[in-house]
Amino acid sequence: MPTLFSYETRAEFFELVCGGASLSRAADGVGVSRETASSWWRSSGLVTPVIRFGARGGLPGTVPSMVPGASGPDEPARARRPLTSEDRSMIAVGLMCGCSYAQIGRLIGRDRSVVCREVTRNRGPDGSYWGAVAHRAAHERRRRPKAFKLHDNPGLCRRIETWMDDGWSPELIAAALRADHPGSDGQARMARVSHETIYRALYVQTRGSLRKDLAAQLLTKRRARKPHGHNDGRGKSLYREAFTIRDRPEEAADRGVPGHWEGDLIMGAGNQSAIGTLVERSTRFVILLHLPGRHDATSVAEAMIREMSQLPIHLRRSLTWDRGVELALYRDIEVALEMPIFFCDPHAPWQRGSNENTNRLLRFWFEKGTDLATHTPDDLARVAAKLNARPRPTLDMQTPAQALARLLANPAAA
Numbered sequence: 001m002p003t004l005f006s007y008e009t010r011a012e013f014f015e016l017v018c019g020g021a022s023l024s025r026a027a028d029g030v031g032v033s034r035e036t037a038s039s040w041w042r043s044s045g046l047v048t049p050v051i052r053f054g055a056r057g058g059l060p061g062t063v064p065s066m067v068p069g070a071s072g073p074d075e076p077a078r079a080r081r082p083l084t085s086e087d088r089s090m091i092a093v094g095l096m097c098g099c100s101y102a103q104i105g106r107l108i109g110r111d112r113s114v115v116c117r118e119v120t121r122n123r124g125p126d127g128s129y130w131g132a133v134a135h136r137a138a139h140e141r142r143r144r145p146k147a148f149k150l151h152d153n154p155g156l157c158r159r160i161e162t163w164m165d166d167g168w169s170p171e172l173i174a175a176a177l178r179a180d181h182p183g184s185d186g187q188a189r190m191a192r193v194s195h196e197t198i199y200r201a202l203y204v205q206t207r208g209s210l211r212k213d214l215a216a217q218l219l220t221k222r223r224a225r226k227p228h229g230h231n232d233g234r235g236k237s238l239y240r241e242a243f244t245i246r247d248r249p250e251e252a253a254d255r256g257v258p259g260h261w262e263g264d265l266i267m268g269a270g271n272q273s274a275i276g277t278l279v280e281r282s283t284r285f286v287i288l289l290h291l292p293g294r295h296d297a298t299s300v301a302e303a304m305i306r307e308m309s310q311l312p313i314h315l316r317r318s319l320t321w322d323r324g325v326e327l328a329l330y331r332d333i334e335v336a337l338e339m340p341i342f343f344c345d346p347h348a349p350w351q352r353g354s355n356e357n358t359n360r361l362l363r364f365w366f367e368k369g370t371d372l373a374t375h376t377p378d379d380l381a382r383v384a385a386k387l388n389a390r391p392r393p394t395l396d397m398q399t400p401a402q403a404l405a406r407l408l409a410n411p412a413a414a
Contacts (some may be wrong), residue, residue, distance in 0.1 A: 005030075005032060005036075009030050009031075009032070010040060010130070011092070011130060011131070011132070012029070012030050013026050013027070013029075013030045013032070013037065013040060014040075014130045014131075014132040014133050015132045016029050016030070017132075023037050023038060024037075082138075083108075083110075083114070083118060083135075083138070084135075085131065085132070085135045087108045087110070088118070088122075088131035088132075088134045088135045088138075089131035089132075090104065090107055090108050090131075091104055091108070091115060091118060091119065091129065091131065091134075092129055092130055092131040092134075093131075094107060095119070095129055100112075101113075101115040101116045101119075118134065121137075121138075122134035122137050122138060149190070149193055149197060150193065150197065150201050153190065156190075156191065156193065160173055160193075160198060163176070167340065168340075169195075169243065169340065170195035170198035170199055170202075171195045171241060171331055171334075172331070172334050172335065172340065173195070173198060174192070174193060174194050174195040174197075174198065175331050175332070175334065175335045176335055177191065177192035177193065178192055179335055180192070238323075238325060238328050239323055239330075239343045242330060242341070242342075242343050243340060243341065243342045243343065244342060244343055244344075244345065245320060245342050245343065245344050245345065245351050247342060248260075248318060248320065248342045249318070251317075252281065252317070252318055252320070255281050255282045256282070257282065257317065258280060258281075258282035258283060258314075258315060258317075258407050259280070259282075259314055259315040259316060259317035259318070260280070260281045260282070260317050260318045260319075260320070261278050261279065261280050261281065261308075261316075261318065261319045261320070262278070262279050262281060262319070262320045262321075262352040262353075262354050262355035263276065263277060263278045263279070263304075263319055263320070263321050263352075263355060264276075264277055264321065264322050264324075264349075264352060264355050264356075264359060265277070265291075265295060265300075265324065265326060266359050266362060266363070266366060266372070267372075268366075268369075268370055268371050268372035268373065269369050269370060269371055272371070272373075273291075273295070273371050273372040273373040274291050274295035274326075274372060275288055275289065275290070275291060275362075275366060275372050275375070275380065276288065276289025276290075276291055276295075276300060276303055276304065277289070277355060277358060277359055277362065278304070278307070278308070278319075278355075279354045279355045279358045280315070280400075280404070281354050282403070283395070283400045283403035283404045283407070284354060284358070284392055284394070284395065284400045284403075285388055285400040285401065285403065285404045286358055286384050286387045286388055286400065287307050287308070287384065288362075288380040288381075288383065288384045289303040289304060289307060289380075290303060290375075290376075290377045290380050291303060291373075292373050293373070295326055296326065297325065297326055297327065297328040297329045298329065300326045300327060300329075301327075301329040301330075301332055301333050304333055304337075305332075305333060305336045305337060308337055308339075309336070309337060312408070313338060315404075315407065315408075316337050316338065316339040317339065318339060318340050318341070318342060319333075319339060319340075319341045319342070320341075320342045320343070320344065320351070320352055320355075321341060321342075321343055321344070321352075322343070322344055322349065322352065323343050323344065323346055327341070327343075358387070361387060362383065362387070365383045366383075385401075387400070388400045388401040388404075389401055
């Protein structure tokens with residue numbers, strides 16, 4: 001009849017091996033045979049290519065913990081604290097006692113999802129979980145070189161190149177890939193990349209398979225990546241990674257091509273209410289966004305997507321906005337409308353001249369110091385129609401409505 005060994009004996013064995021002892025020494029230390037020790041180690045799932053029962057032993061790549069200055073699995077704490085060996089020991093004891101993931105999470109001060117992922121990743125083939133083995137496995141997983149996702153994915157590379165040839169930013173491409181492949185399975189993860197991955201592939205050519213000329217397609221035209229955390233005097237901002245007005249194409253500046261918009265909010269009494277205003281630079285056509293309750297980023301994004309999605313794609317070439325927090329979800333808007341967004345310099349409202357002039361005209365109906373939330377969508381539509389029916393000297397006395405109607409009737413003119 002096979003000898004039964006206690007949980008404490010097996011836990012002590014795994015602690016010895018993961019601490020640098022050979023399998024033979026660990027077997028002798030806990031009083032089991034080498035065959036039993038070998039069987040235990042194979043069941044842990046952390047099997048090395050060659051297992052030796054030598055005098056000096058230890059796992060390949062393992063530095064005994066008693067060597068001064070040696071680097072082992074335990075690492076200095078980071079802002080996002082990784083699980084420690086003590087945490088994993090508590091998880092192992094909690095599982096042995098039949099505790100739930102939520103109970104174990106409360107014991108170590110982590111969410112139940114952290115415990116669930118840890119057990120799923122680091123338990124052995126037989127379903128057992130040992131703290132020392134899990135800690136060693138997590139350490140080895142962090143150390144091994146990671147394959148770069150774009151190396152062996154030519155289809156994804158070609159898709160990124162096509163979008164970049166059309167002027168899409170890496171941020172917009174990454175958001176579009178997330179929208180196209182929202183799942184959490186392995187296939188969905190392989191079909192999308194972050195904007196950081198695209199930037200690395202562009203600026204460090206050994207990291208990916210994108211064309212070498214694509215870096216020149218970026219609107220910033222930088223020859224090297226600007227490192228994160230660089231202090232350029234502007235301080236932290238929601239729009240540090242966004243396009244600025246200097247990145248906007250020349251066709252938007254000279255008003256020769258329609259489809260480039262300017263936008264902002266006009267505020268009511270005490271900044272408690274607002275109306276969104278959008279002006280097309282070529283035709284001066286006005287769209288008003290109804291924001292009855294809130295004018296936060298979510299409300300503005302929803303209203304803008306709802307109204308501008310009714311326009312054909314050739315009349316959604318770009319949008320220029322101020323740096324207010326109401327457009328913090330600008331990347332969602334870019335993806336939904338397939339339209340890049342550019343931001344003015346701080347404290348430079350004159351860079352949206354058409355929009356500023358339109359906002360001044362709108363104050364005839366929406367006076368300062370009044371509650372703008374009292375106006376209904378019909379009220380906004382009526383005011384916008386009045387402005388769009390007003391002849392403009394800059395349009396040879398045509399109205400914005402007439403100019404836009406001409407573009408809609410003849411898309412080639414756009």
